[in-house]
Each structure stands twice: as structure tokens, then as C-alpha cells.
Amino acid sequence: MKTTYLGLELSSPVIVSSSPYTATVPQLEQCARHGAGAAVLKSIFEEQILHQAEALGRHSDSTYGDADLYLQRYLGDDYKTRFLELIRSARTKTDLPLIASINCVGTGDVWIEYAEAMAEAGASALELNIFFHPTDPRDEAGALERRYTEIVAKVVSAVRIPVSVKLPRRLTNVYNVAQTLWARGARGAVLYNRFFEPDVDVERLAFVEGSPYSDASELRNLLRTSAIFTSVLPQLDLSVSTGVHDGEAVVKTLLCGARAAQICTAIHLSGFEVIEQMNQYVDQWAARHGFRSIEEFRGRLNFREDPSPLCQRVQYMRYFPNTDELHEL
Numbered sequence: 001m002k003t004t005y006l007g008l009e010l011s012s013p014v015i016v017s018s019s020p021y022t023a024t025v026p027q028l029e030q031c032a033r034h035g036a037g038a039a040v041l042k043s044i045f046e047e048q049i050l051h052q053a054e055a056l057g058r059h060s061d062s063t064y065g066d067a068d069l070y071l072q073r074y075l076g077d078d079y080k081t082r083f084l085e086l087i088r089s090a091r092t093k094t095d096l097p098l099i100a101s102i103n104c105v106g107t108g109d110v111w112i113e114y115a116e117a118m119a120e121a122g123a124s125a126l127e128l129n130i131f132f133h134p135t136d137p138r139d140e141a142g143a144l145e146r147r148y149t150e151i152v153a154k155v156v157s158a159v160r161i162p163v164s165v166k167l168p169r170r171l172t173n174v175y176n177v178a179q180t181l182w183a184r185g186a187r188g189a190v191l192y193n194r195f196f197e198p199d200v201d202v203e204r205l206a207f208v209e210g211s212p213y214s215d216a217s218e219l220r221n222l223l224r225t226s227a228i229f230t231s232v233l234p235q236l237d238l239s240v241s242t243g244v245h246d247g248e249a250v251v252k253t254l255l256c257g258a259r260a261a262q263i264c265t266a267i268h269l270s271g272f273e274v275i276e277q278m279n280q281y282v283d284q285w286a287a288r289h290g291f292r293s294i295e296e297f298r299g300r301l302n303f304r305e306d307p308s309p310l311c312q313r314v315q316y317m318r319y320f321p322n323t324d325e326l327h328e329l
Contacts, residue, residue, distance in 0.1 A: 001013070001279075001282055001283055001286060001293060001294050002293070002294065003037065003254075003259050003260060003294050003298075004237075004259060005037070005038070005188065005237050005239060005259045005260045006099075006124075006125045006162040006164055006187055006188045006237050007125075007162050007187065007237075008038065008097050008124055008125060008162075010037030010038050010097060010260065011035070011037055012035050012036060012037035012275070012278075012279050012282075013037055013250060013254060013258075013259065013260045013261060013282065013294060014035070014036055014037055014250060014260070014261060014263060014275050014278050014279060015036065015037055015038045015039065015040060015099075015239060015260045015261065015262045015263070016031045016036050016038075016039045016040065016262070016263060016264070016267065016275070017040050017241050017262035017263060017264045018040040018041065018042055018043045018101040018127070018129070018264075019042060019264040019267075020042065021264065021267050021268075021272075022039045022040060022041050022042050023041075023042035023086075024086070025086065025089045025090050025093055028041075028090045028093070028094060028096060028098070029093055029094055030272045031096060031272065031275070032094040032095070032096040033272070034272040034273060034275040034276050035275050035276050035279045036096065036275050037097070037260060038096060038097040038098070038099055038124070038260070039096055039097075039098060039099065040099040040101050040127050040262065041083070041086060041087070041098055041099065041100050041101055041123075042101070043101040043102060043103040043129055080113075080114055080117060083100070083114075083118070084117055084118065084121040087100065087118060087121040087122050087123055088121050088122060091121075091122040097124040097125070098122070098123050098124055099123065099124060099125045099126065099127050099164075100115075100118035100119075100123035100125070100126050100127070101126070101127045101128075101129060102114060102115065102118075102126070102127075102128055102129065103129040103130075112154050112155060112158045115155045115158055115159050116158050116159060118159075119159045119160060119161045123161060124161065125161050125162045125163070125164065125188075126155065126159060126161055126162070126163045126164070127163075127164050127165075127166055127190065128151065128152060128155060128163060128164070128165050128166065129166040129193055130148050130151055130152075130165060130166070130168075130193075131168040131193055131195070132144050132147055132148075141172055145171070145177050145180070148165070148177065148180075148181065149180050149181060149184050152165060152181050152184045152185065152186050153184040153185065156184060156185030156186065157185070162187040162188065163185065163186050163187060163188075164186060164187065164188030164189060164190055164237070164239070165178075165181050165186050165188070165189055165190070166189075166190040166192070166193045166241070167189055167190065167191060167192060167193060168192060168193045168195070169191075169192045169193070169195075169221070174191075174225065174229070175228070175229060175232055175233060178229070178233055178236055179233060182233065182235060182236055186236070187236070187237060188236055188237035188238070188239065189229070189233075189236050189237075189238055189239070190238075190239045190240075190241050190262065191222050191225060191226060191229070191238065191239075191240055191241065191242075192221075192222065192241065192242055194212075194214065194241065194242050196209075196210070196212070197210045198210050213265040213268060213269075214242045214243050214245075214264070214265045215243065216243055216245040216246070216249065217243065218242050218243035219240075219242070219243030219244060219245075219249050219252065219253075220243070221242070221243070222240050222242060222243065222253070223252060223253070223256050226238060226240055226253060226256040226257060226258050226302075227256040227257060227301055227302045227303050228302070228303045229257070230256065230257025230258065230299055230302045230303075231257065231299075231302040231303035231304035232303070234257075234304075237259050238257060238258045238259060239258060239259060239260045239261065239262055240253040240256075240258045240260075240261050240262065241261075241262035241263075241264075244261045244262065244263050244266065245263075245265065245266045245269070246266070246274075246277070246278065246281065247277060247278040247279075247280065247281020247282055247285070248281065248285075249261065250278050250281070250282055251281070251282055251285050254282075254294060254297065254298050255297060255298070255299070255300050255301040256299070256301050256302055257298060257299035257301075257302035258298075259298070263275070263278075266278075282294075
């Protein structure tokens with residue numbers, strides 16, 4: 001079933017998120033062949049460029065004080081060249097809408113150049129993956145959030161393609177931030193940015209890498225927020241990411257008002273065929289309930305259409321006895 005997202009008409013609400021499964025032309029052809037509605041290309045990571053430049057700089061014998069800046073520019077241009085070639089090549093091989101992706105950690109204007117180049121190369125839209133990890137207690141939330149709007153405003157002013165923002169889960173009021181981003185020109189939002197979460201090895205007394213894959217149970221962390229989001233900010237196209245492992249999960253996100261669901265771990269677990277399975281489930285479920293299009297049921301459970309107290313309650317009440325019950329025990 002068709003949907004629209006960021007002004008793009010998609011043949012399916014299933015989008016393959018930024019991942020190794022969208023990093024090459026053959027993989028993008030697989031996405032298209034198995035019925036994906038769109039693909040978010042593997043991100044250019046500013047953090048990776050900065051770290052690689054720093055590592056090279058430490059081993060450089062250059063006497064020039066701006067060697068690190070030169071390395072950052074050189075590596076960034078190399079990444080950009082390869083990314084643009086991916087877009088151009090994929091455009092000749094498939095009609096799949098391609099959403100370029102930039103993982104930003106700073107407000108430098110170099111990302112405006114990248115965004116412009118991606119649009120010119122044929123990207124259908126742009127997804128900005130932004131998160132500032134506070135480590136200083138003096139950093140105020142409002143100041144950090146203003147950095148999001150600075151990046152978005154600069155990029156939106158430089159490109160003609162629609163821009164969405166992949167938001168982090170750790171915001172005090174995600175709706176307020178999203179509304180501000182809309183005012184700066186963003187046309188969509190993605191819930192949520194999946195963080196790298198380290199684990200602890202208690203024998204080595206050291207941090208170690210945690211699993212990068214989502215679990216199906218994580219979808220519960222998005223449904224309530226999605227239902228409220230699409231009610232209070234219907235002007236923003238919402239896409240849900242994390243915990244979407246099967247067709248039922250896709251239907252849940254659509255009922256909460258999202259226009260699309262992004263997947264990654266599901267492909268890792270079940271292959272590209274899972275996209276077809278999800279599409280079949282959505283079609284069969286819709287037919288079983290008498291719906292002829294996604295728009296006939298999308299948002300049926302958002303907060304405007306179904307102001308259930310379950311959307312607002314954050315503490316358990318039903319499953320714990322009250323004081324009188326405890327005395328009777």
C-alpha cells in the first residue's frame with residue numbers, strides 16, 4: 001500500500017534505515033527488488049572524519065599548525081566523493097527514492113556544502129542525524145537544543161529537497177523541539193536516533209561495545225510518543241525507527257499516525273525478504289479490516305482521534321496493590 005513521506009510518494013511504508021544495508025548499489029537494488037518504499041543511505045559521520053583526522057595528525061611530522069584542519073577537509077571530501085557516487089550510481093540502477101543522511105556533531109558550515117552536493121547528485125530528501133551528548137553539568141538544555149535548530153536552519157536554507165531530523169530520545173520535550181525545527185524549515189522527524197550504548201565487562205573492569213541491534217520490545221518506547229506527536233504536530237511527517245521487526249509493528253506505527261517505519265535489525269535477522277513479508281502483512285491486515293488505503297486508518301490511535309488515558313499515564317497503578325490490600329495480606 002502506498003504512503004507519502006516528506007512529499008514523496010512511496011510504494012510502501014517500509015523504509016530501510018541508514019545502515020550497512022544501504023551502503024552499496026547492489027544492496028539498494030535489493031531494497032527496491034523486495035518492495036521497500038525508500039532507503040536512507042548509510043550516513044556520512046562527522047565524528048568518524050574528525051577521529052580519523054586526529055589519529056592521522058598524531059602520526060604526522062608536519063610543521064604546519066593547520067595540518068589537522070587540512071586532514072579533516074581531505075578526509076571529508078573523500079567521504080563526500082564516494083557518497084555522491086553512490087547516489088548517482090543508484091539513480092541509474094533503481095527508481096527507489098533515496099534519502100541522503102548526515103550524522104552531525106557540530107555546527108560547521110561544511111555540512112551545508114555536503115547537503116547541497118547530495119541534493120544536486122539526485123537525493124530525494126535529506127535526513128539529519130543530530131545529537132549532542134552533554135558531559136558538562138553547566139550545559140543548559142535550551143542551549144543544546146538551539147544547536148539543533150542552527151544546523152537545520154542552515155541546511156534548509158541551502159537545499160531545495162525536503163529535510164527531516166532524526167531526533168534523540170533524551171529530550172525534555174520532544175514536541176517543543178520538533179515544533180521549533182518545523183519553524184526552521186524541517187518537514188519531517190524520525191523517532192528515534194539509536195545510540196551506541198556501551199556495556200561493562202566486570203572482569204576486565206572496562207567499557208566494551210554493546211549490541212548495535214534493536215529488540216522488538218523497544219517499539220513500546222515509541223508508540224505513545226508517536227500517537228501524541230502526530231496529534232499535536234500533524235504538519236510534520238513522522239517516521240518511526242527502532243523495534244520494527246515485522247508487519248504487525250508496521251501497522252502499529254501507522255495506527256499511531258506515522259507515515260512510514262524504518263527497519264534495519266529486521267533485515268539483519270531475516271534478510272531483505274522481510275520487507276516483502278511486512279508489505280504483505282499490511283495489505284492483508286488492511287483488507288481484513290475493510291481499509292482500501294493507508295490514509296483510511298493512519299492515525300486512528302493518535303491522541304486527537306483516541307485521547308485514551310493510557311497515552312498520558314506513565315506510572316503503573318493497576319498491577320500494584322493499594323495500602324488497604326497490603327494490610328489484608
